[in-house]
Amino acid sequence: MTILAIKILLISIFAGGLGSILGLGGGIIVTPALTLLFGIDIQHAIGASLISVIATSSGAAIAYLRDRITNIRVGMFLEIATTVGAITGAIISGLIPPSLLYIIFGVLLLYSALAMIKKVKQEVPGEVVAHKLAQVLKLQGSYYDKTLQKQIPYNVSNVYGGFGVMYGAGVISGLLGIGSGSFKVMAMDVFMKLPLKVSSATSNFMMGVTGAASAGIYLFRGDIHPATAAPVALGVLIGSTIGARIMQRLKSKTIRKLFIPVLIYVALEMIVQGLGVKF
């Protein structure tokens, strides 16, 4: 029992580290690791992965906020879209065939992966014309890039597009009980043209709120097993604290190169699931 807990703890440290660097919840590692490596049933694995989303978010956000990478205003504003989306997802979950949604969102992710490949040589966004609404909402900002060793000011464009994709991210979270960090990073990086590090940190920041709404429901439904979720929570908290430090020392190009294959993997997985292919 102790050995199993330690193994789960170690994998969770890794999941939390990668999740905090990429702005994802770590669920893409925790769920398959728990089911495939430890034979834990999918229902408890999803419950534990929701815990990992919240732990990654809160653990990493402490460091990202202290180092001023997170854009709180962007995060708070877009949380309106993700929370309304999450409720929509919960309501429509019985009305619209999920397979159709899987395919639509899978294709959308694939498209954004391609858009990211085009940006693979870009370290920080070039001149971005600020969207009118972005100025009203005071979304522009700046952060200190530790690898470039200088302050990077940035503008925010396409607020409506970003808000729309965030709404979609919320719908997916509500439907599937996931943090949908890949959509959040995409909305900010591809649509709103924020620097990648700001996108990742802000996605991390927001994800806790998305996860919390579902996690409460899962916990009281009995889908969160304490013996599994406890080492996941602790491991991910440790991992995300470390990851938030590593991320700042990485080049944005490197982070993007890590991100693109993950994005393609998640996209293909969604499309395959939508087409009803069983392995």
Add this chain to the structure above:
Amino acid sequence: MQMECKKDNDLYDIETFVGRSLQLGVVISATVIVVGMILFIASGEGGFPGDTYPTSFSTIWQGVLALKPYAIILLGLILLICTPIFRVGISILVFFKEKDWLYVGISFIVFIILISSFIFGK
């Protein structure tokens, strides 16, 4: 120019406060989970018959009072889940203190939606 500097400082305050609120939540919940894990490993059992564990707030709380490992872990997990919600609540207060009414409104909307999603969920 001076105004711009002031605005930046304000945002630093906001980030510090919001960061601290998350830190508080994380430290408290992690401590409770660690205590539960230590008791679980020391006693070798969760404190409930078979592999069961409580799933309602009242049974979890009764278990905590009886120092049952699984109940203490679940309490820690509930505190962890509440941390981001607590953070949204703190944001309202911080933006309020900064007299940034637009973002007081935005944080408040998010808070209301979150709370109603809990009601919807049940």
